[in-house]
Amino acid sequence: MTTFRQRFVGATELPKTLTEFDVEQSFQLSKDDLDAIRKRFRTAGRLAAAIQLTVVRATGRPLDRLTNVPRALLRSLCSALGIQETSIASLKTLYSRQATLYEHQAWARQVSGFTEVDADVLASCAQTLGRLAGTASSVDELVKQAEIWLFDQGRMLPGDRVLRDLARQAYLAIDEAALHTIREQVGEPGVDKAIRAVFSMRRGRTGGTVLEWLKGSPGKHGPSGLSEVTDKINFLKDLGVDRWTLDAIPNARLRAYGQTVVHRPPSETKRLKHETQSVEVICFLRMILLELTDVALYIAARRVCDLVRRASTKVQGKQTRGLTHYREKQEQIRQVLHEEGPDAEEKLEALKQLVPKDDVEPRYSRAALVRQALVEDSTRVQALLNGLTGLDLQGRANVPSLKQIDVLRDLKARGVKELPQDFDLSITDPVWHDLLRDENRVKAHAALRACALMSVRKDLRGGRLWIEHSLDYRNREGLLIPPEQWKKERGQFVSALNLVMDPRKLLEVIRANLEAGLAGLAEALRTGKVEIDEQAQFRLPALLPLEGDDQVRRARDAMFNAIGECQFSDMIVEVDVHVGLTETLLGRKANSVQELLGCYGALLAHGTENDAKGVAAMVPGLEVAHVTSAMRALEAADRLRKANDRVVAFQKRFPIAEHWGKGDKASADMMSLDASKHLFNARIDPRRRTYAVGIYTHVLSTYGVIYDQPIVLNERQAGAAVEGVERYNATVEDGIRLSLLAVDTHGYTNVAMAVAKLLGFDLCPQLRNLSERRLFVPKRMDVPDSLAVATVDDISERAIIKGWDELLRLIASIRIGRVSPKFVLEKMGSAAQGDPLHKAADHLGKLLRSLYLCDFFSNEDFRREIHTLLNRGESVHQLQRAVFHGRVMPERGRRSDEMRAISGSHALLTNIVIAWNTMKMQEVVDRWKKAKTPVDDAWLRRMGPVHFGNINFRGTMSFGIDRHAATLLQKQQVERRRA
Structure with missing residues (x-):
């Protein structure tokens, strides 16, 4: 059952605002149901029995005789049963006898397949809650999970007190186990x-x-x-x-x-x-x-970058001054040569004085000059190195950086400030050897410190060094499946992953497909669909716009004019009524209007540029304390993610969404939010030259934001891209897994393409740089002559075969949740070169990238599809900027929990707009079709639900909660308000 439909599980009464869409999704009668009702009951009792049956299937609980019945449900059931529509207010009208009610409830349980719970089932439920209690943030959340578990087991839900007692016991057991662990350790x-x-x-x-x-x-x-x-x-x-x-x-x-x-x-x-x-x-x-x-x-890495940048700026200044000196020298030489009067011998003697024979300056590369500048900046280098080495660094055997640190510690302990003459240069990178051989041994000692600093940073990024008391820099080996377990269960893991034990079989398939792709690309080159320029780089013709843009634009304008203006607050409440957002965010329905307003305010405070004080000023009757309290509650793990899943599932269920895609493809990209420079995780956005933080989002072909996460600007985003797909595919409940993810240049690496393929989906980058469009093929592979200049035959199949077993172990560890793709890919960047696992994944990724590029270059329709997916992601980013148009203030976003809450709330508000627009677009299309107004499906495919010109995001916000109190608040609170 999808999270969207789970909102009715456990309900003791149905909201009056139940819509026709809700009825269609959750309260429909099948043909077999209608036959069973007509066979069992007379006309007078059919409606009541139908109500009991549909409600049991949707909620897991029967309705009592005093419960109100929504008008939309009555209308739908009367139509299905072929009886005259009635306007009864509650089941009391239909049940004059209590025995008839019990008879209908028993019949509904039998037909629906639900059975009563017994002691064994409750014991199993208690065990399940014991496992779930480790991640649940409240007892209310556990009660809801118990209801869903029993519902999935086909059991009638007992009273709230029974489930709440089980949840409290599970929660208490977790607390007791934690206390026992703490006392023991x-x-x-x-x-x-x-x-x-x-x-x-x-x-x-x-x-x-x-x-x-x-x-x-x-x-x-x-x-x-x-x-x-x-x-x-x-x-x-x-x-x-x-x-x-x-x-x-x-x-x-x-x-x-x-x-x-x-x-x-x-x-x-x-x-x-x-x-x-x-x-x-x-x-x-x-x-x-x-x-x-x-x-x-993280700060140390930023400081290293700052030191390198400072050194580079210093080198640039020296080079500029040196260029000025050479120009002055050139002017002096020109004056001597063209001066009238002196003879040739005098001019020659003057030139010798200007250019002495022994005055030959050594030539250094820019990188070498930067290293020299780092050595000269020894005070800052030493301070930063001391901070890094005080963090209990551990590493693999014979890691050079650890040996360098040991030498420095030994010299410091002995009070030696010079590097010994017999220092072993083999433990350092050869590019540092000239500086380490310097006759000035104090300067050579400074060079060793600079070398060690750069080595430690590189080995931390490559996973050769780690720190046990860390989350992002732990030992990769300790997170993978243990070698003994892998050796014993390798066959089961490989079978579950649908992969092969022998990589030669996979390589044969890839080689055959690559040969076919190269042949197709050679044909496209011959027919002029693709070109290769003088630099042996592929050039593609621009994609021409599709016909009928004006018609689509006019139809879209007419549609949103029919939808009309809307307040953002009304959209939030309306989607909450349909989806149950606040119930997901709070773990239960709100106890009061104030709590509900606080939840809405927390969403706005996290997901927009406003803070708690600003939101409280915008919403009448809302206090700052309520907003800040709710903001802290939203930082709980997975609450915002579950709410986003519900909204996306709701939006995908409208028929109009089927025109935009099947839900098996998505795009991923980063958008930057302006931020204060006082945030340690803020970096300068290279486009806008302002400090910003990154939000990485995955956008379905149907426009919904299915995954979001905060990231650091100016770093490779491949890990975040793969992580989002794997998390989505692991939790998707409608059976439609992502098979393709379109990304830009920053969203891929060769290793990421290999990991993605082995996880079951294709990573499809739209490469910006022509230099990255080279085709890599296996050694000694026959390539068409027309493509020979643009291919590189350096793929080692032997390296793939050698590292295949470790690669499978890595993929299996990701799939069972021992390690995240983001963690793995961050440790397998360029800093991991030389690792056999990295080499195997890198060469396999190059092969897969060549196979993808053959299709991308030769197939215009495929190229247009990738382009369309990325454009849809960009259109969602425009909506996101309308939702959050300011900047992250310095008092927010410093903790990882805060950044996740900002990212999740921003995505949720964006999804609310997309879902609301989709719902209203569907209503307009239904009206047009009913009025025989021409509506072309081709137009609908090219209209997106990301329009926001008709939405008022600012100003005073009024949430019309009173109209929906029965749906949004706890039952006792609604009765109290009525009284």
Whole structure:
């Protein structure tokens, strides 16, 4: 069952606002149902029985005789049964006898296949909740998951009290298990020491408690920011947090415990009972250490880039001054040569003085000059290197960077400030050897520090170095399937992945397809569809626009004129009524109008440029405290993702969406949100030259945003691209998995293309640079003569065969969730060259890229499809910029949870607009067809639901909750408001 239809599971009554669309999706009678009703009941009892049957199938619970029945459901059932439409208000009108009600309920259970729960089923449900409690953020969320699990098992749902007791027990068991783990791994003395430490007062000008200090986020990525982070890490290591082994506590639960401390004032945490305080504080400290380590490494990497940039600027200045000197020298030579009076011998003597025989300057490359400048900047280099080496770096055997660090530590311990003459140059990169041989051994010592700094950064990025108390820089080997388990279960994993044990079979298929693709490309080259220029690079003709653009534009304008103007707040409420957004975000229906408004306000505060104070000023009756409290609640894991899934499923169900695609293709790209320069994770957007943070989104061919994640600007996005597809395919419930993802140049690498293919989908990049359009083929492969100049035969099939088993192990580890594609691909970039696994994936990816380019170059329809997918993603980005047109302020986005909430809320608001537009477009199309107005399907295929010119995103917002209170609020709250 899809998440969209799950919104009715567990309902004890149906909303009056139930629409015809809801009825069509969830309350329809089949032909067999109609035959069973007509056979079992007389005309007078058929409507009541039909109501019971449809409601049991949608909710898992029967309706009692006092429940109101929505008008849309009555109209649909009367039409299906062929009886006159009635206007009854509740089932009480249909059931004059209580026994008849019980008889109909029993019949509905029998026909629908639902059975009553028993002790064994409840025990199984309790076990399931025990597993789910590790990631659930509240008891209400567990109750909802219990309802869905029982519904999927075909069981009638018991009363709320029964399920709530099971949920509380599961939650309590998780707490007890966490407390047991902490007492076992940390010990009571360690727990008491940690609690005393975090509530102790700090000395100095700032004051406050240590807990408040640890909760503070770093500012800019400068030296002071790095120093602040490393001070916190050292404090936590002094407490022994890096030695705590809390693997028995699920990572999601560890984060949930830690977030409660982050979101709560220290005084309230201090008043908790000792057991609860122990669990939350210890998990908070562990979570903070993991996050701070990642932040420290991120800031250090930025600082390395800054140092290299500073050195490059210094070299550029020297080169500019050197050029001026040479021009002056050239002018002097010209004056001597063209001066009248002196004879040739005098001129020759003057030229010898201007250009001495022994004055020959050595020639260095720009990279060599930058390395020299880094050596001269020894103070900054040493400070940064000291910060990195104090983070407990670990690595593979014989990693040169660790050997360099050991040498530096030994020299420092002995108080030696010069590099020994007998230093082993083999542990360093050859490009540094000239600097390390310098006669000035103090300068050579500085060169070793600069070399070690660059080596550590490269090995961290390549996965050869790692830190155990980190999330993004852990040991890759420890995250993969253990070798013993892989050896034993390899056949099962490979079979489940639908791959082959012998890579030669796969290579034979790829080689055959590549030969056919090259032949087709040679034919396209012969017929002039593709050209190869003088630089042996492919050039493609521009895609011509499709005919009928004016007709499509006029039809689109007419459609949105018929839809009319709309307030953003009304759109949010209307989609919430249909989908149950706030129920997903809160884990239950809202208890009050204030809580509902707070949830809407939190969405706007996270997903737009407004902050909590600005949103409270826009929404009458809403206070800042309500918004900030709800904003913290939205940071809980997966809540925004589940809400987005519901909205996308809702939007895909409209018939008009079928014109835009089947839902098996998508595009992925990054959009940048302007941000304050005081955010440590902000970088300069190269296009707009402003500080910004990145939001990477996956957009379906039907326009819905199916996955979003915050990323860092100016870095390869291939890991984020593959991660989004794998996460979506792992959770999609309608059976339509993504088979193709269109990306731009930043969204691919050769390794990513190989990983994507082995995970079951094609990564299709639209390459911007002509130099990247070369075709790579296996060695000694026959290539058509016309393509020989544009091909490179350096693919080693032997390397693929040699690394195939490790590649399969990697893919299997991704598929079962042990490691994320983003983590893997970030560690398999250019810094991982020399790793056999990287080499195998890189060569396989080059083969797949050549196969893809053959189709992309020779098939115009395929090229247009990729172009269309990317254009749809860009149109969604335009809508996203209308939703969020300002910038991320410095007090937001410093924590990873905040950035995920900003990204998820922004995607959810965007999806709300897309879903609402789709719903209204469907209504207009239905009216046009009913009025016999011509509507061409070809026009609909080229109209998108991302129009926003008719939407008012700003100003005072009024949410019309009173009209939908029965749907959006808890039942008891609705009755209280009526009273």
